[in-house]
Structures are given as structure tokens and as C-alpha cells.
Amino acid sequence: MSLTDTWTGSEADAARVSAVLDGFEGADPMESLVPALHRIQEHYRYVPEGAARIISDRWHIPMTDIFAVVTFYSDFRTEPAGRNMLWVCEGAACYFMGGPELGRAAREHLEIGYGETTPDGEWTLKRADFCFGACHLAPLVELNHEIHGPLTEDELRSLVDNPPQHQEGSEG
Amino acid sequence: MTPGQWREYQRQAKERWRSVLEPKEPVIWVSTDSGALASGAARTLDAIESTLRRLGVSATVRKTAAFGTTWLEPVVDIQKPGAPRITYGGVTADVAPELLESWLVRDDPRPDLAFASFSDEPYRGIAPLKDTDWWRLQRRVLLGRCGWIDPDSIEDYVANDGYAALARCLLEMTPEQVVEEVKEANVRGRGGAGFPAGIKWESAASAANNPKFIIVNAHEGEPNVFKDRRLLEGDPHQLLEGLIIAGYAVGSPRGYVYIGSEYPLAFERTVRAVRQAEELGLLGENILGTGFGFEVRVVPGAGAYISGEASAAIYGIQGERGMPRTKPPRSAEAGLWGMPTVVNNVETLSNMPHVINNGAKWFTSLGTEKSPGTKVFSLAGDIKYVGMAELEMGCTMRDLLFVAGGGMRDGSRFRAVLAGGISGGLIPEDKLELTNEFGTLEAEGSMMGSGGYEIYDEGTCMVDVAYYCTRFNRDESCGKCVPCRIGTSSQLEMFERIRHGQGRESDIARLARSSEDIIAYSLCGLGQAAPVPILSMIRHFEDELIAHVRDKRCPAGVCPMRPEEGSRQAPFTMTALERAAEERAETVGTR
Ligand SMILES: Cc1cc2nc3c(=O)[nH]c(=O)nc-3n(C[C@H](O)[C@H](O)[C@H](O)COP(=O)(O)O)c2cc1C
Ligand code: SF4
Ligand code: FES
Numbered sequence: 064m065s066l067t068d069t070w071t072g073s074e075a076d077a078a079r080v081s082a083v084l085d086g087f088e089g090a091d092p093m094e095s096l097v098p099a100l101h102r103i104q105e106h107y108r109y110v111p112e113g114a115a116r117i118i119s120d121r122w123h124i125p126m127t128d129i130f131a132v133v134t135f136y137s138d139f140r141t142e143p144a145g146r147n148m149l150w151v152c153e154g155a156a157c158y159f160m161g162g163p164e165l166g167r168a169a170r171e172h173l174e175i176g177y178g179e180t181t182p183d184g185e186w187t188l189k190r191a192d193f194c195f196g197a198c199h200l201a202p203l204v205e206l207n208h209e210i211h212g213p214l215t216e217d218e219l220r221s222l223v224d225n226p227p228q229h230q231e232g233s234e235g
Numbered sequence: 236m237t238p239g240q241w242r243e244y245q246r247q248a249k250e251r252w253r254s255v256l257e258p259k260e261p262v263i264w265v266s267t268d269s270g271a272l273a274s275g276a277a278r279t280l281d282a283i284e285s286t287l288r289r290l291g292v293s294a295t296v297r298k299t300a301a302f303g304t305t306w307l308e309p310v311v312d313i314q315k316p317g318a319p320r321i322t323y324g325g326v327t328a329d330v331a332p333e334l335l336e337s338w339l340v341r342d343d344p345r346p347d348l349a350f351a352s353f354s355d356e357p358y359r360g361i362a363p364l365k366d367t368d369w370w371r372l373q374r375r376v377l378l379g380r381c382g383w384i385d386p387d388s389i390e391d392y393v394a395n396d397g398y399a400a401l402a403r404c405l406l407e408m409t410p411e412q413v414v415e416e417v418k419e420a421n422v423r424g425r426g427g428a429g430f431p432a433g434i435k436w437e438s439a440a441s442a443a444n445n446p447k448f449i450i451v452n453a454h455e456g457e458p459n460v461f462k463d464r465r466l467l468e469g470d471p472h473q474l475l476e477g478l479i480i481a482g483y484a485v486g487s488p489r490g491y492v493y494i495g496s497e498y499p500l501a502f503e504r505t506v507r508a509v510r511q512a513e514e515l516g517l518l519g520e521n522i523l524g525t526g527f528g529f530e531v532r533v534v535p536g537a538g539a540y541i542s543g544e545a546s547a548a549i550y551g552i553q554g555e556r557g558m559p560r561t562k563p564p565r566s567a568e569a570g571l572w573g574m575p576t577v578v579n580n581v582e583t584l585s586n587m588p589h590v591i592n593n594g595a596k597w598f599t600s601l602g603t604e605k606s607p608g609t610k611v612f613s614l615a616g617d618i619k620y621v622g623m624a625e626l627e628m629g630c631t632m633r634d635l636l637f638v639a640g641g642g643m644r645d646g647s648r649f650r651a652v653l654a655g656g657i658s659g660g661l662i663p664e665d666k667l668e669l670t671n672e673f674g675t676l677e678a679e680g681s682m683m684g685s686g687g688y689e690i691y692d693e694g695t696c697m698v699d700v701a702y703y704c705t706r707f708n709r710d711e712s713c714g715k716c717v718p719c720r721i722g723t724s725s726q727l728e729m730f731e732r733i734r735h736g737q738g739r740e741s742d743i744a745r746l747a748r749s750s751e752d753i754i755a756y757s758l759c760g761l762g763q764a765a766p767v768p769i770l771s772m773i774r775h776f777e778d779e780l781i782a783h784v785r786d787k788r789c790p791a792g793v794c795p796m797r798p799e800e801g802s803r804q805a806p807f808t809m810t811a812l813e814r815a816a817e818e819r820a821e822t823v824g825t826r
Contacts, residue, residue, distance in 0.1 A: 092554075093553050093554035093555075094532070094534065094552065094553070094554060095554070096554035097534070097535060097536075097537050097551070097554055098534070098535055100537070101496070101535060101537070124554075128555070131555070131556055132537075132554065132555065132556060135539065135556040135557070135558075136536075136537030136538050136539050136542075136557070137537070137538040137539055138496050138537040138538035139537060154458035154459060155458040155459035155615070155616075155653070155656070155657065155687075155689045155703070156458075156459055156615040156616055156621075156689060158458075158703055159616065159689075159691065159695055159699075159700075159703075160616075191497075192458055192540070192707055192710060192711070193456050193457070193458055193495070193497050193538075193540065194457070194458045194459055194460065194461060194615075195269075195273065195497070196269050196270055196273075196461035196464050196465070196498075197269065197270050197273035197274070197305075198305075198459065198461070198615035198616075198621055199270065199274070199305045199306045199308060199615075199621040199622065200273055200274065201615075203273075208499075210272075210273035212273070
């Protein structure tokens with residue numbers, strides 16, 4: 064996916080972050096902080112410190128307050144996520160229907176723990192404690208915003224070996 | 236828009252809707268909520284469109300959402316002129332072409348694929364919906380439009396009595412009368428606590444400071460609750476109308492919808508609904524020429540369950556860490572930006588248009604005296620009909636699970652239901668005559684909460700359930716108070732030991748005692764409810780816990796029951812809290 068970029072701290076990066084902030088012109092900066100962080104993270108797959116500095120300068124929000132928010136909410140990352148994001152659902156339906164077993168298979172197959180990214184930057188593995196609202200498909204995983212379930216451990220491994228190529232404009 | 240223009244718009248919308256109900260060509264309804272999309276509804280939609288082209292059949296394809304038959308997704312309904320609407324389940328992209336060809340070309344309605352027909356009598360081998368177990372006890376109020384209207388169409392909503400209640404409030408009622416009606420209806424908060432909405436509105440309305448704000452709590456981060464998500468995905472204008480009514484009643488110029496980031500589709504549909512209402516002039520300045528103005532902002536969360544607690548949600552919207560604070564002051568006095576603020580759940584506000592349209596008398600005729608109205612339940616786990624059902628409050632647990640929920644899946648036997656989500660308690664089989672309403676399940680150490688029920692069969696270990704809930708609460712604790720932060724961690728350690736065959740009999744008393752302390756000394760509902768599943772497990776399934784700690788055996792065969800491989804943990808270590816509790820018990824004992 065070429066939708067994301069690597070943060071280098073270049074002028075182009077600074078301009079991009081500024082453009083994101085321009086989109087909140089006229090809105091309350093504090094009310095805009097979380098939505099702006101979401102936008103920035105969508106682009107860089109984490110919240111780069113340099114981007115936070117630009118927010119801090121433009122909106123006069125102390126860095127410590129931005130850092131407090133970034134570290135509190137589980138959505139935000141201070142390190143880039145892998146190009147593929149794999150969530151294993153351990154919500155209350157999936158947990159009791161094989162979620163933890165899928166989780167173990169995923170950890171062993173990718174050789175990383177929950178919350179970690181493979182050294183080649185391809186995969187980030189996360190455990191979801193919330194529910195994807197698709198309990199009828201338990202146990203399931205979400206790969207790059209698409210639900211796959213119910214899955215066996217073998218099916219999960221082959222999903223990881225051959226992740227579907229994401230098509231532009233497809234729903235779900 | 237003037238009142239006259241509004242009435243004209245309403246008339247035209249209703250007229251167009253008639254052509255949907257009495258179609259001249261086949262109408263195909265495709266469910267497209269997040270549950271349906273997860274099952275492949277987008278591919279089904281493509282397949283339907285290409286099949287119609289291939290067959291050369293002209294038909295209207297309508298997008299709807301969330302009828303509630305989630306276990307059947309992808310769901311497709313077909314209504315042919317002269318025939319009733321029929322619901323089909325499991326219509327994947329592979330099945331869709333065959334179904335369309337059979338029914339639309341060869342006139343075979345395919346009873347083998349059908350779930351039910353919208354008719355009074357069976358239709359060519361297909362049971363009427365009203366006779367199915369799933370439907371027959373339901374009382375659809377909030378879900379009334381779900382499965383019918385296109386959630387992205389304000390016109391569909393208006394054609395089905397949408398915004399009529401708002402117009403009525405603005406044109407015929409004073410704000411005080413609206414508050415009075417809601418108070419009389421006794422609409423209790425559907426976010427879990429059951430606090431009467433009318434009283435909350437009244438105290439915010441009479442607070443001295445201005446401006447006042449309304450917050451819709453659509454955070455819903457609980458692991459088996461998905462009713463607010465479905466309400467937003469299926470009928471976002473219903474919530475929006477309730478929100479604007481609240482704004483008018485309280486005298487507020489602005490509302491916020493705080494939506495968990497796990498809900499991108501609900502977010503998208505809510506934002507679209509707001510745009511449409513603005514364009515039509517039902518939001519903005521001088522609504523319907525009455526001088527009342529209202530603005531709505533849709534705000535995303537960022538993935539912390541605790542930020543769904545009302546005071547935490549306020550900090551979340553303010554761009555701060557979403558952590559609860561001590562009360563007083565209550566939000567109705569000092570909430571968002573220090574101003575009087577009403578925080579209401581999605582389902583609570585979705586009730587308001589119905590209360591205004593039909594009156595408080597009608598509302599209190601539904602449900603029970605203490606809990607009027609209906610409740611939308613999310614049902615998941617080992618039952619047949621995983622999905623949503625809306626029943627009157629006061630329905631028995633047995634009716635809910637074994638009729639509307641379809642009973643257990645083939646080959647499995649009921650063990651318990653975890654009612655009230657992660658902060659609720661287990662209810663065993665001999666207590667299924669309890670009724671679902673505020674304040675009844677508490678007698679058995681559980682609660683209705685927000686109506687997310689998880690059903691377990693005999694293959695589920697009740698100790699594992701308590702462990703799971705404790706793990707969730709430990710992970711989601713914001714860490715502000717010591718009993719919640721350290722207490723849940725320490726209980727989790729005990730459970731880890733027990734699950735790995737290293738528990739001791741004294742653990743039972745230790746779990747119970749620490750639970751009581753956590754409940755007593757925690758600031759917010761998370762800590763106060765975290766031990767509830769543990770206590771209910773001890774209360775109803777102590778035998779099973781004893782088997783774990785005394786016989787080192789997990790009767791359900793779920794827990795590992797041997798030390799974790801490579802674990803560096805000593806076989807038994809007492810946590811600081813346990814030591815303190817032990818010491819305290821000794822002091823108390825010798826006094
Ligand atoms: C840990 C915790 C999480 C909560 N999460 C939600 C939530 O996601 N949605 C919600 O409406 N209420 C939630 N509540 C309840 C709210 O604090 C509050 O009672 C509710 O939003 C009030 O609205 P109501 O009176 O309309 O129910 C939560 C409470 C606690 C303690
Ligand atoms: S009880 Fe727990 S979640 Fe609630 S404020 Fe205290 S530490 Fe935070
Ligand atoms: S618990 Fe996994 S989707 Fe609901």
C-alpha cells in the first residue's frame with residue numbers, strides 16, 4: 064500500500080502535517096487533537112514526535128499534554144506499525160470460542176508477541192478485547208480492516224502466508 | 236425550512252415510500268451493516284447486480300441495515316409484486332445468483348434458503364416471520380425501521396415518521412413540556428446505570444451556567460455489546476432526532492456524538508446523517524423558523540474502554556486522557572468545558588422520538604412499572620440466534636434466551652449466561668425465570684446493564700469466565716485508584732495460579748475478600764463492578780472453583796492445570812495485597 068509514508072522529518076513531512084492541521088481551521092484545538100492524531104497516524108502508521116511538535120507549536124498545546132494523550136489511548140502508537148495489521152479478537156464471544164488458540168497460532172507463526180511488529184516491518188499483531196460486532200463469525204481476526212472468520216489455526220496460518228491484496232475502494 | 240415546506244417535504248417522502256411498499260418490480264433488500272459486511276455482504280451486492288444484468292431482469296436494489304438476524308448474514312430480502320417480502324439467510328456471492336434466478340425467473344421462492352416471509356399465513360412453504368421464535372416475543376420500537384430504511388437516506392427516515400417528533404416539540408411544545416413528558420415516561424438510562432433521563436435533563440436545564448451541552452455516549456467498548464453500533468448503523472437519524480430534542484429541552488446549542496474508534500461505519504453513517512439534517516435545515520440556525528438553533532459534532536474516541544464512563548468521555552472530547560473523576564460536581568452542573576452537560580447513551584436518546592410521538596402513557600404501558608419501555612439486547616455465544624432482539628422490559632431470561640435467542644446450538648447444553656457484560660454476573664439455569672429489567676438480576680449478583688448477554692454451554696469453564704473478566708478489567712483500569720489498579724492485578728495473579736493448578740483453598744476466601752475491598756474503595760463503575768463476575772462465579776459455581784484449587788482439576792477441561800512451560804514464576808508467591816489482606820485478617824482475628 065502506497066497510502067502511507069515513512070516519516071523523515073523532511074519539509075514535505077512538515078507540510079503534510081500542516082495541511083492536516085489546516086483542515087481543522089476554526090475548530091477548537093483541543094477538540095481537534097484526537098481527530099488530528101488519527102489522521103497523522105493513518106498516514107505514518109504512528110504518531111512521529113516531529114509531527115507532535117508541529118501540533119504543539121501551531122495549536123499551543125504543551126508536548127507533555129500531547130504525549131499524555133498518545134500514550135493513554137490504545138489506538139495511538141509511538142513506533143511505526145507493520146504494513147499488515149492483524150487483530151485477533153479476544154472479545155467475550157471469540158475468547159470462549161477459540162480466540163486464544165488463534166492468538167497463540169498467530170504469535171508462533173509470526174514469531175512475535177501481541178502488540179509487537181516483525182523486524183522486517185511487515186506485520187503488527189494485536190489482541191482485541193473489544194468486540195468487532197461480528198460475534199456470529201467467532202473466532203475471528205481482522206486483517207487490514209477486513210474480518211475473516213470463523214477461522215481454524217491452519218486457515219489463519221495460510222491467511223498470514225497469503226494476505227489478500229487490498230483493492231482500492233472495496234468496502235469492509 | 237419553514238413549517239409549510241417541512242410538511243410538503245414530509246408528504247412527498249411518504250408518497251415515494253408507498254412505491255417501495257407496493258412495488259411494480261421486484262425489490263431486493265440487502266443488509267449492509269458491519270456484521271453483514273464482515274460476512275461478505277459487499278460481494279453479495281456485486282453478485283446481485285451482475286446477476287440482474289445477466290438475467291436481464293429489472294429490479295430495485297435497496298441497501299438496508301441490521302434487521303437483527305445477524306447469525307444469518309449475509310441477509311437478502313426479496314419482495315416480488317404480488318408476493319410478500321421474504322428474508323433469506325446465508326446469501327453469499329455464490330448463493331445469490333442461484334436464488335435470484337430461482338425466484339425471479341423460475342418462480343420458485345426457495346423455501347430451503349428462506350428464513351421467513353412477511354405475511355400472516357405461511358407463504359408457499361415459508362413460515363411467517365411473526366410465528367418464528369426469534370420474532371414472536373419481540374416488540375420492535377427502536378429497531379422498527381432497521382431492515383427497512385436505507386440508513387444513508389434522510390428521506391426514508393422522514394417517510395417513516397422521522398423528525399415528526401422534533402417538529403412537534405419545536406412547533407407545539409415548550410422545552411419544559413418536553414422535559415415533563417420524558418420525566419413522566421421515566422425513560423431510564425440504557426447505558427447501564429438506569430438513571431432517569433428526564434431528571435438529568437431537568438437538572439441541566441435548571442443549572443445557571445450557559446451554554447449547556449448534550450453528549451451522546453456511543454463509545455460502547457464492552458467486549459460483547461453491539462446494540463449501539465447497530466442502532467447507529469441501522470437508523471442514525473433516530474439518534475440524531477433524539478439528540479436535537481434533548482438540546483431543545485435542555486436549552487443547549489450544541490451536541491456531541493462520542494463514537495468509539497472501533498466503529499468506523501457507525502461513525503461514517505452518523506456524520507452523513509448530520510450533513511443531511513443540516514442540508515434539510517433540521518440542524519443549524521433557526522430550525523423550522525422557530526429561532527431554536529442546534530449544532531452537532533461527531534467526535535472519535537481512540538480505543539480505551541474506560542473512556543466510555545460519562546466523566547471520562549467528557550475529558551476524551553476535550554482532547555485529554557479519558558479518565559473518570561470524582562463527583563460531585565455532577566456533569567449536569569459542571570461537565571464539558573465546565574458547563575452543564577447531559578451525557579446520555581445512544582439507546583436512551585433513540586427512545587425520545589417515540590416518547591414524543593406516542594406520549595408518556597404509551598411508553599409506560601410497555602415494560603414494567605420500574606423499567607418502562609423496551610430493551611435492545613445483544614446476544615452472543617453458544618446460542619442459535621446470535622444477533623439483536625428487542626423485547627419489552629420484564630421479559631424472563633428464559634424467554635429471551637430460549638425463544639428469541641433460539642436456545643442452545645445443536646449438541647450443546649446451557650451452563651450459564653453472563654448478563655450485563657464484563658461487569659455483570661453469571662446466571663445459572665435454575666434462575667432463568669428472573670426478569671430482565673433494572674434492579675432484578677441484582678438479587679442474584681448480576682445485572683442487566685446495557686443488555687449485552689453472553690451465553691455459555693457446558694464446555695465453558697466458569698473459572699475461566701471470571702479470569703477473562705478480571706483480565707479485561709485489569710487491562711482497562713485507568714490506574715487512578717489503587718484498589719482497582721493493584722487489586723485487579725493481584726486477583727489476576729491468583730487466577731493465573733489457579734488455572735495452572737497451583738491454587739490453594741484459601742484463595743477462595745482471598746478472592747472474595749479482595750473483591751469486597753475493590754468494590755468498596757474504587758472511584759468509578761469499572762472498579763466497583765470488576766469483581767462482580769468473580770463473586771457471582773463463587774456464588775453459583777463454587778464447586779467448580781473448589782475442583783480447581785483442591786483437586787487441581789478443571790471440570791470443563793479448559794484450564795491448562797499445570798505450570799506454564801518456561802514460566803519463571805515460583806510455584807506460589809503471595810502478592811503484596813494478599814499479604815496485607817492476610818495480615819489484616821489475622822489482626823481482626825486476634826482482637
Ligand atoms: C467503565 C465504564 C464504561 C462505560 N462505558 C459506557 C459506554 O460505552 N456507553 C455508555 O452509554 N455508557 C457507558 N458507561 C456508563 C456511563 O458512565 C453513563 O452512565 C451513561 O453514558 C449515561 O447515559 P444513560 O443515562 O443514558 O445510560 C460506562 C460506565 C463505566 C463505569
Ligand atoms: S475505579 Fe479503576 S478505572 Fe475507575 S477511576 Fe479508579 S482506577 Fe480508574
Ligand atoms: S467477540 Fe469477537 S466479534 Fe464479538
